[in-house]
Structure formats: C-alpha cells, structure tokens
Amino acid sequence: MSLLLRHIRLSLGGFSLEMDAEFHGRITAVFGPSGAGKTSLLDLVAGLRRAQSAFIQLGDQVLTDTVQGVSVATRHRGIGYVPQDLALFPHLSVRENLRYGCKSGGATSPLFGFERILEILEIQPLLPRGVTELSGGEKQRVALARALLASPRLLLLDEPLSSLDLNLRRRILPYLARIRDEFHLPMLYVTHDRFETLALADEMVVLIDGRVAQTGTVQEVFSRPANLAVAGLFTVETVQPGRIVKTADDLVTVAVGSALLTAVEGNLPANTREVYVCIRAEDVILLKGGDSPSSARNHLAATVRSVTREGPFLRVEVSCGFTLTVLLTRQAGEELALETGDRVVALVKAPQIHLIPRSA
Amino acid sequence: MNHRIVAVLTWLALLTLWLPLHAAEVTVFAAASLTESLNEIAAAYETQSTDRITFNFGASSTLARQIEEGAPADIFFSADEAKMDRLEGKGLILKETRKSFLSNSLVIVVAADGGAMIESPKDLVTDKVKRLALAEPNSVPAGIYAREYLEKQHLWSAVEAKVVPTENVRGALAAVEAGNVEAGIVYKTDAAISRKVKVACQIPARDTPDIRYPAAVVRGSKRLEAAKAFLEYLATEEAGKVFERHGFVVRKPGSPP
C-alpha cells in the first residue's frame, strides 16, 4: 500500500513543515532531530491536525485534500497510532484497552487475529492488570497491540522505543520486526535512532527543520548522506551488510565483504544470520609499515583509497575487503604521511563493532 | 473689636451645628398598608417641624419581632392589636402613649385585565380560583384578618390548600398584579393604590373582623419628645383627612370599637 504526502504545508510555531513524498515500503522511517516536525507529520496523516495545505492518499483512498475540501474523519481512516507517550487509557484494564478498537458486535474479528497478536507480543498474562501497574516495556507492547487490534491499514509509531533503556529496546525491537514480517502492515516509524532504523526500516525520509533533507532506502541514505546536515545526524560512518558465520562463547565471526571480523555478540536474537556491521570512524586505529600484536581482535590489511581534510580531522577511506571509514586527527595523519594507495593495517576492537539484525 | 466678631461668628457656627443635632430623626416602624398615607403625612409634618421622620415599612409581625430584638424604632404603628399587646406585655412600649384610631376594610382583588370573574366570596372555592394570595395567615395581620373572615364564612377549609402566603400584604397585591394568582385578599387601601388590580368584591363591614391600627412610642427611644410629638400629630384632624383620603376609616379617639 502506498502513502502519498503531497503539497504538505503545516505551520508549526517558528517554522513550517513542508513535504512532497511517496512511500511504498513496508516500514518507512521518519528520521530527524527532535522538533523537526515528525510528530506533527504523524498527526496530520492520522487526521488529528489540519494543515494549511495537504494532499494525503493511502492506497486508493484520498484522506485529505485541502484544495477539494476533503478531510476524512480520524475514526474512518483506519490508521493505527502508537504515540510517544503511549496514551493507554488509565481507567481501563489492559483487556479493555486492547478491545477498545475492535469492532463491536463481533462482525469481523480483527484483521490480525486477537490471539495471534497477544501471542506475538506476549501480553496474555497482562490482560487482567490495570494499565498503571505495567512496566515501561509492557506498556509499549500493550499500546502496540491495541493499535493492531483495530485492524489498521497503516500504522504510525512515534519514537516507540526512545523512552526505554537500551536493554529493553533491544528486546522490543524483535517484536516490531515480527509484526512487520507477519502482518505485512505498512508503518511510518518516527525515530532519531539509527539502529532502530537499520533494524526495521526499508525506506527512510530525513526531516530537518520541517524540510525533507533526503529520501531513499536506508542503505543509501546512511552510506551516502546527501549533505553535511544529514550526515551530522548519523555518527556511524561505516555501515555494511554482513553475515554471522560462527559463534563461540560471546564472540561472533562476521563475514563482511571479503573480510572476517570478530565482534561481541551483544543481545542479538538467537539464530541471527544477517546483520549490519556498524563501525564508527573514530574507533579505528591505523598502523603503517607492518603489523604488530595488539589487544584488538581485528587486524585488517587495508589499502588507502582516499584522504580528505575535514577541519581538524582527516577522513581516510580504506578498502579492507569492504569500505571502512577512519577518522584521524590531522597531526596523526601527517605523522603517518598517509597517501592514496598506501598499505596499512586497520585495527578495530571487537566491542567497537555494532551488529544489528537485518532482514534479508 | 476683632475679638467680638470672632466670638459672635463662633457662636453662630456652634448654633448651626447644634440645631441639626438638636433636630431629631424619628424612626417609625409601620405596617406596609400605611406606606402611602404615612409618607404624605410625614412630608406635611416636616414642613412644620425641624424633626425628620424615617420609616421602616413591613409586615407588623416582622417589625414587632425586630423591635423585640432591639431594633432602634421610636414609634411602632401596627396593623393589629395582637402585635402591640405582645410588645406591651414585654414592656417594650410606653403604655401611656398607646393610641388606636385607624381602621380598614378587606377586599377581594383580581387582575385588572383578564382577571377571574369573581362575584362573591363563595367563588373563591370554585375552580375559578386555583391560587389565592394572602399575607401569611398565621402571623401578618392582613392575613390573619382574611383567615378569620374566611373561617367565619366557613370557606377556610375549602380554600386553605389554595393559599399562597406572602411576606406582607403588598406581596399579595403584587402576586395578583403579576397574574401569578387568580385572586387575593388585601386591604381596601392597598387595592386603591394599584391600577393593575380591581376590586372584585368588598367584604361588608359586618362580616369583617375588627381591624385596628394601634400606634405607640417604643420604650428606650432616644428621641422621646420628638416621637411623642409626631404621634400626637398622627391623631390630629389634619392627618386624619389624609388617612381618609387613602381609604382608611378614622375613629375618634375613645369612640367604641
């Protein structure tokens, strides 16, 4: 199902949100710093807000057309919404919250099967509880289930994991992936976290100050940010697809390009095969003129492909079976006297390699 | 020479201060039905005397109660003897100043335009009258008189359920004027002041209970002389003419009740 957001113009306090885009992916990440208008965009799509100008079409149905004066009421849009503060109804039990969106009279059971959703999100034991007794992660899952049980055609999620600690985040992520895989439900996923984006989204749109800075597949945008502003949002320079070939204790061996890397397992769901490998440029150490034993698990023979000055830094791209970006101080770079074509060894410590599950 | 002028001026100044202080303000608590006549009489009195008269009009029952609680009245002018007796029993009036020289009659009134067709008091028990306004029939003189009359005519039990009691007799009059009740029983003098009501029938004198308006000086009055003076004036022929013009019956003092 495609989502068209054309001629969007919405004034928000000091700036205005403008957009003209089309989304066809399963999960589209709306990426950007806070205050960029991301939540307002979701409100617009859900019909909770009116814009000065907007044309919104979901599949075949025109939801909003300011020119023609069309505005379908929120309740008829069939768009599920998991807001940032979850908005669980505090006076209703978990079961009542979940049932709220189900069509009454038992006409159609929810599109996605009541039992199945409860199973996937593991909330069966929570049913009789009051909403206020739940933990953060439990609330998150209930809010998700509630939206799904209303049989939406499109799901909007506003930073669903941002209020959770790292551990919890890593644990809920797979649930979202399961939802995506099982129900084939298109989602608009607002986030400012690159790992979530990588893990879940196919497409992404980068919003900065209310304007679309870049759209494309996640891979494209991350590896080739359109400009400095976009790049500034991502602080991981090297993001490459890889495959886990071996696990031993808590170390995994990942094949990236033609190289083999040793990384720390870190909370990956069992049986993960396909991953993204993320290495921050400043975490890489370069050795010139031969190798030496070191504590780093990864010694990669590399060839310098490019050296660029970036203010007080040198950005060095090396090829070591895959493209690796390295950031050095200028002084270090001058001492090493790096030039294109030089042979070097790139050192990366295992814990500095971040692995993210990737769907094939 | 200068000293003398100053002395004379000072004396004159003091005199102008002393005169108003010496001129008394007499407060009269009087029955509501006396409003128009007393106002007129007081205006005439004030042209002859330096004293000023102020009034507090209301239901005699309320006024009596206020005097009992210590209200600063100089004269009490009641619409029935019972209230005055009560005050006299408590020693609150100067017995020797008590006079009774005024009487009144009762009428049944209806709204002037489109009022109910009442030909005789017996019509009060019919459906023509769904509600009958009386001053509170247990405490206010006008209401007590009306009830006594209806009881004597054996109409009270049939009419009692229809009664709308009002705070004072003017309240009953107002209810008839506004059309919120079909009929009311008030003094003839009250009916006379309102153009919005008309007299449907007059209660004949022989059937009317003995209506009397006693007046007396209240004990503890700070303006004894002025109060006595005004009370005397009320009993004069001059004042009597004003009362008669408003519809009251003036008895000669000492004439049989």
Place this chain on the structure above:
Amino acid sequence: MTAQEWQIVWFTAWVAALSSLAILPVGLPAAWLLARRDWPGKSLVETLISLPLVLPPVATGLILLKLFGRRGAIGGFLHDRLDLDVVFTWRGVLLALSVMSLPLLVRSARVAFEEVDPRLEQIARTLGAGNLRVFCTITLPLASRGIVGGMILAFARALGEFGATIMVAGNIPGKTSTLSLAIYQNVQLGQDAHAFRLLGVSVALAFMAVWGSELLLRKARRKP
C-alpha cells in the same frame, strides 16, 4: 420533630437532589464546550453562567420570577399552552435551586474536563470511536471525580438556597416550604424551638454533604 417538619426535610432533600440531577444535561455539555472549544461569544456564555454566583440571590430570583411568572416570556407559554405553572409550585423551587447551583457544577466539571489529556481522546478516535463514544468512554469517566465533586457542591448549595426560592416559589406550607424558608418563617413567628430543630437538621445535612465530598477527594488522592 413534628410530621410537618419531617415533610419539610424530605421535601428539601429530594428537590435539592433532583436539582443536582436536573442541571446535568445543561451543565455537562456547557462545561465540555467551555473546556474544549472556542467560539465567538464564548466569554458571554461564561459570564452568563457565572451570574447566579455573583448576583444577590434575590436578584436572580426576581429575574426568574419575571421570566417564569404566568405573564412572563417562558411562564406565559407554559401556562397558556401546557397548563403548567412554575411560580409558587415545587417546580419553582426546582427552578430556583437549579439556577443557583448550576454555576458550581459547570466550574468543577469544566476543570475536570480540561484535565483529561486530549491525547487520550485523539487516540480513541484513531481506534475508530466517534465523538459520542469518546465522550462517554474516555472523557466522562476520567472527569467523573471532578464532576461528582461539582454535583455535591451543587447539592449543598441547593440545600441552603433561600433568596431566589422565596422569590419564585414563595413559602407555601406543604408545597414549597424548604428548610431555609421554614427556619426564616419560624423565627418570624417567634417559634424559636421549631427553628432550632430545623437548624439542627440543616447542619446535619450540610455536614454529610461536605463529609461525603471529602471522602471522595481522599479516594481520588489514594488511587495511584
């Protein structure tokens, strides 16, 4: 306490209770509109609703008397077309109590509605609920404590109403005599013993009403 005195107590209690219910269909929508919507003339409505709180009760009573008397704009219609009398009947008492206590309900309910997170209402809409359903299942339950508090305030106010009542309904024994009117009446008649008995009942009723509302507030505070 005589039978007549008990009649006055029961009458007062049930008309006050009835008025607390009668003001709901006017008060709640008004409170909701004031809380959630903006419209031209809103401040005028706010002022009108607050008037009975600020005007002397007899003044309000006078206005009602003029409107609802047999010759009044509304009273005339009721009397001529529907043969219904308001002034000097128990309906007049109900009217006076309702008008005088309505502002208290509207104020409390408005605050209660304003405190309901609008986000919850919005999410309910995304789940397919229409305006009425959102109001009944989300807004009202969440505002219920404040609303009930307002109703209790209104009830207490109605119990003690005097000025407007005596104007519109008079003090007809057995028909429109309320506790406050009866106390006043008894003092007028010099029947202080009766007056003090009725006073005792008034205090007891008021005490229960305030105590009840305190209990409710305490329950609200305890809930997490």
